[in-house]
Amino acid sequence: MSLPVFETVADLRAYLTPLRAQKIAFVPTMGALHVGHxxxxxxxxxxxxxxxxxxxxxxxxxxxxxxxxxxxRDLKLDAQKIAELNLxxxxxxxxxxxxxxxAGQDIISMSDAMLEITSRWEGEARPAHFAGVATVVRRLFxxxxxxxxxxxxxxxxxxxxVQQLTQDFSMPVxxxxxxxxxxxxGLALSSRNAYLSETERNQIAPELFAALAAAANSIRTTGxxxxxxxxxxxxxxxxxxxxxxxxxxxxxxxxAPLAALQAQPSRLLAAAWLGKTRLIDNxxxx
Ligand code: AMP
Numbered sequence: 001m002s003l004p005v006f007e008t009v010a011d012l013r014a015y016l017t018p019l020r021a022q023k024i025a026f027v028p029t030m031g032a033l034h035v036g037h038x039x040x041x042x043x044x045x046x047x048x049x050x051x052x053x054x055x056x057x058x059x060x061x062x063x064x065x066x067x068x069x070x071x072x073r074d075l076k077l078d079a080q081k082i083a084e085l086n087l088x089x090x091x092x093x094x095x096x097x098x099x100x101x102x103a104g105q106d107i108i109s110m111s112d113a114m115l116e117i118t119s120r121w122e123g124e125a126r127p128a129h130f131a132g133v134a135t136v137v138r139r140l141f142x143x144x145x146x147x148x149x150x151x152x153x154x155x156x157x158x159x160x161x162v163q164q165l166t167q168d169f170s171m172p173v174x175x176x177x178x179x180x181x182x183x184x185x186g187l188a189l190s191s192r193n194a195y196l197s198e199t200e201r202n203q204i205a206p207e208l209f210a211a212l213a214a215a216a217n218s219i220r221t222t223g224x225x226x227x228x229x230x231x232x233x234x235x236x237x238x239x240x241x242x243x244x245x246x247x248x249x250x251x252x253x254x255x256a257p258l259a260a261l262q263a264q265p266s267r268l269l270a271a272a273w274l275g276k277t278r279l280i281d282n283x284x285x286x
Pocket of ligand 1: 028029030031036037039040150151152153154155178179180181182188189190191
């Protein structure tokens with residue numbers, strides 16, 4: 001199956017123009033593709049006639065001290081992984097930075113609702129990260145003009161940011177969240193797992209999900225998040241995570257912290273450092 005790879009907006013547009021009457025799905029990624037990304041592509045192809053997969057390491061969502069330069073990049077290998085899915089009507093958009101930001105890297109202004117969603121958790125640990133994410137997603141949506149776009153629940157707060165973005169700018173794009181794909185150990189697949197040593201990856205990193213799963217059970221049983229959060233924090237630091245940025249029980253939509261078990265959708269979110277690698281994960285509680 002041939003897989004067209006476009007590097008310019010003009011070439012992608014020319015390809016998509018005759019397809020506009022059909023349903024177009026979009027899967028934005030930063031490359032270094034793994035089975036989690038490929039699951040988004042498969043879901044997208046089931047839901048639409050054509051799927052555009054973007055591969056773009058977005059500079060505006062990285063802080064100066066973060067891993068923008070070190071982030072793994074291998075377009076050839078990524079294209080091969082997509083081609084091996086053996087699905088038709090897929091295409092790849094792999095632009096250079098100046099294709100996405102021809103007029104400079106201006107960040108969009110955020111609504112009050114967006115500021116509310118982005119003020120906590122990842123937003124607190126990584127100021128400016130979500131402004132960069134919202135900026136690039138808006139730009140990519142303008143270019144691709146998809147009917148539907150697929151995002152992983154792995155980045156749960158990002159999923160809420162993108163939902164809010166489509167509301168704030170009245171974008172005619174349906175947003176679909178896809179459950180996190182995990183290794184057998186429970187570790188969420190992530191491009192950043194490549195930074196981990198074998199021991200970190202096999203023995204310590206899976207404890208992040210194990211701690212979240214145990215805390216979720218505890219909250220469901222006792223109704224009280226506080227003890228569960230403390231136990232999870234202690235478990236993580238005892239196992240070898242040297243810093244826990246946050247572990248929180250939150251409302252799934254607003255992401256505001258909850259002091260007691262609630263019946264409406266709620267979630268545990270966590271971020272923790274293992275050596276030089278920062279891992280995030282989350283799990284549904286209700
Ligand atoms: P990234 O390349 O890390 O920006 O991720 C691109 C998309 O893949 C995002 O929507 C992520 O949430 C999603 N994703 C990353 N890891 C996983 C995973 N383990 N399972 C499902 N989706 C994922």
